Amino acid sequence: MAVIAPVKTPPLQSFTLPLSAVVGALFGLLVGIANEVSLIGLFVGAVFGAALSYMLVTFVPKKNVGKGAAALICAVAGLVVAGFAGLVAGAIIGWIMGWFVYWLHTGKYRASVPPFYTPGQVLWHNSFKFICGLIFFFLIAPIVTIMPLSFNAEDFFTFTPGMLALDPAAFSLKHYQDFFTNPDWQQALRNSVKIAPAATILSVSLGTLAAIGLSQPHVPFRRAIMAILISPMIVPLIISAAGMYFFYSRIGLQGTYVGVVLAHAALGIPFVIITVTATLVGFDDSLTRAAANMGANPVRTFFKVQMPLILPGVISGGLFAFITSFDEVVVVLFVGSAGQKTLPWQMFTGLREQISPTILAVATILVAISIVLLTTVELLRRRSERLRGMSPG
Numbered sequence: 028m029a030v031i032a033p034v035k036t037p038p039l040q041s042f043t044l045p046l047s048a049v050v051g052a053l054f055g056l057l058v059g060i061a062n063e064v065s066l067i068g069l070f071v072g073a074v075f076g077a078a079l080s081y082m083l084v085t086f087v088p089k090k091n092v093g094k095g096a097a098a099l100i101c102a103v104a105g106l107v108v109a110g111f112a113g114l115v116a117g118a119i120i121g122w123i124m125g126w127f128v129y130w131l132h133t134g135k136y137r138a139s140v141p142p143f144y145t146p147g148q149v150l151w152h153n154s155f156k157f158i159c160g161l162i163f164f165f166l167i168a169p170i171v172t173i174m175p176l177s178f179n180a181e182d183f184f185t186f187t188p189g190m191l192a193l194d195p196a197a198f199s200l201k202h203y204q205d206f207f208t209n210p211d212w213q214q215a216l217r218n219s220v221k222i223a224p225a226a227t228i229l230s231v232s233l234g235t236l237a238a239i240g241l242s243q244p245h246v247p248f249r250r251a252i253m254a255i256l257i258s259p260m261i262v263p264l265i266i267s268a269a270g271m272y273f274f275y276s277r278i279g280l281q282g283t284y285v286g287v288v289l290a291h292a293a294l295g296i297p298f299v300i301i302t303v304t305a306t307l308v309g310f311d312d313s314l315t316r317a318a319a320n321m322g323a324n325p326v327r328t329f330f331k332v333q334m335p336l337i338l339p340g341v342i343s344g345g346l347f348a349f350i351t352s353f354d355e356v357v358v359v360l361f362v363g364s365a366g367q368k369t370l371p372w373q374m375f376t377g378l379r380e381q382i383s384p385t386i387l388a389v390a391t392i393l394v395a396i397s398i399v400l401l402t403t404v405e406l407l408r409r410r411s412e413r414l415r416g417m418s419p420g
Contacts, residue, residue, distance in 0.1 A: 042131065043080055043084060043128060043131045043132045044077050044080050044081060045077075046127075046131055047076045047077060047079065047080035047124070047127065047128050047131070048073045048074070048076045048077040048080070049073070049076070050076055050124065050127055051072040051073050051074075051075050051076015051077065051079065051124065052069050052070075052072045052073035052076065053072070054072050054076070054120050054123075054124070055068040055069050055070070055071050055072015055073065055075065055076075056068050056069045056072060058072070058108070059071075059072070062108075062109075076124060079097055079100070079124055079125075079128070080128045083096070083097060083125060083128050083129070084128060084129075084132050090125075090129045090133075093125050093128070093129060094121075094122055094125035094126055094129070095122075095125075096125070097121040097122065097124050097125030097128070098117075098118045098119075098121035098122040098125065099118075099121065100121055101117035101118060101120050101121025101124065102114045102115075102117040102118035102121060103117070104117055105117020105118070105120075109191070110191065110192055111191070111192050111193055112191040112192065112193070136149065136153055137149055139152070140152050140153075170394055173387055173390050173391060173394070174391050174394070175190065176384075176387050177202055177203070177384075177387035177388040177390070177391040178198045178199060178200065178202075179197070179198070179199070179202070179384065179387070180196065180197050180198055180199035180201070181197075182384050183384070184382075184384060184387070202384050202385045202387060202388040203388045205383075205385045205388075206385050206388050206389055206392075209385070211373060212370075212373060212385065212389070214368070215368050215369055215370045215372065215373035216370055218366075218367055218368060218369050218370075219353055219369040219370040219371075221284070222284070222287055222288055222291060222352060222367070222369060223291070223349050223352040223353040224349070225288045226287075226288045226289075226291035226292045226295055226348065226349075226352040227295060227345050227348045227349040227352060229288065229289070229292040229295075230291075230292045230295030230296045230298070230299050230344075230345070230348040230352075231299055231341060231344060231345040231348065233292070233296055233299075234295070234296040234297075234298070234299025234300045234303060234344060234348070235299060235303050235337075235341055235344075237256055237296070237300050238299070238300045238303035238304045238307060239303070239307065239329075239333070241253055241256075241300075241304065242304060242307045242310075253300070256296060256297060256300055257297040257300060257301065258297075259293055259294050259296070259297055260297045260298075264357045264358065265357060267293075267294070267358065268290075268357050268358040268360070268361040268362070269361060271286075271290050271293075271358060271361060271362050272361040272362060275289075275290075275362055280362075281362060282362070282363065282364035282366075282367070283364075283367075284366075284367060286362050286363070287358075287359055287362055287363045287367045287369075290358045290359070290362045291351070291352035291355060291358065291359075292348075292352075294348075294351050294352070294355060294358065295347070295348025295349075295351050295352055296348070298344050298347035298348050298351060299341070299344030299345065299347070299348055300344070301344070302340045302341075302343045302344035302347065303337060303340045303341055303344055305340060306336075306337045306339065306340025306341075307337060307340075310333070310336060310337065314332050314333075314336075315328050315332055315333060318331070318332045339407040339408065339410050340407075342403075342407050343404045343407050343408065346400045346401075346403060346404050347404070349400070350397060350400055353369075353370070353371075353393075353396075354371055354393065354397075355369075355371060356369070356371035356372055356374075356375050359371070359372055360372060360375075370389065370393075373389075374386045374389055374390070
């Protein structure tokens with residue numbers, strides 16, 4: 028019977044303390060940059076992280092108590108440095124620091140890796156997760172910053188002292204009220220609502236047919252055709268916009284509703300092709316042959332057999348096409364006119380000419396819509412996997 032040796036707890040001085048000092052230095056650097064004393068923040072953060080690590084492991088063996096104590100200490104320090112906002116940020120930083128210290132000291136960092144991994148492999152495994160988390164943070168942080176700014180009672184694009192102190196008087200819904208009552212914003216919203224669904228329907232129809240056709244092995248030059256169809260995703264958008272402008276101006280579609288819809292459909296078709304093609308990878312062609320043997324024509328076979336199975340991919344592609352059309356601004360600046368001014372175009376104008384904080388409220392609404400749509404895409408992806416037997420029900 029094999030005996031698994033217990034994981035040895037690493038010595039505090041040689042492992043936990045130095046790494047805690049590094050993490051403390053990173054947090055101290057962020058605080059120092061915010062207060063324009065980056066080097067001092069780096070040094071103080073490193074010393075604070077090492078001291079906190081030593082105190083927690085030496086005097087507080089219980090993890091939950093230790094994390095609470097670390098959060099309390101950092102919250103008090105944040106309150107002294109930056110008031111109430113510093114208290115909240117300090118509590119979060121302290122809890123993270125406390126979790127990190129116990130995660131190292133108790134050997135939890137090896138829990139998610141095979142026991143035969145070398146120290147270098149364990150280091151790379153956890154470093155990779157840390158790098159991914161850091162990238163995720165820098166991608167999400169600007170979006171998260173916009174949301175509270177949209178409730179600013181002042182016409183500023185920065186956090187006011189009242190907002191940092193969480194004063195209720197510093198928050199307001201006036202920017203949202205301006206969006207729903209201003210005729211310029213409402214006209215732009217109506218244009219987006221008219222253009223995006225039409226472009227989505229066109230993208231889904233043509234993209235689905237293209238994906239089904241290119242999935243057939245007898246189609247010649249499949250790779251070349253696929254490359255051409257998805258080229259709008261690869262070619263810089265400004266080049267596509269300029270080409271559409273010169274082409275549509277020759278045929279009389281520049282500055283028209285039809286021209287904008289066709290342009291957005293061209294941008295959305297690649298997303299539909301890619302998602303539907305991915306769904307068709309697991310499609311059983313014997314089902315269509317069986318339907319044909321039973322007397323069903325190709326159209327009936329498509330709608331009764333093939334379409335229900337690839338529907339999650341079709342809807343996912345349609346959602347991506349809708350988001351692309353609803354958020355697009357470069358092409359509509361070239362192809363559209365003042366009568367087709369969409370919501371992103373109005374946001375661009377508000378930022379360039381009027382400096383209107385209403386764009387923060389609109390951006391928050393668009394982020395909420397995107398979250399709902401992407402959640403729907405994920406649910407459809409899981410449903411597609413269940414239908415194809417790739418995951419348990």
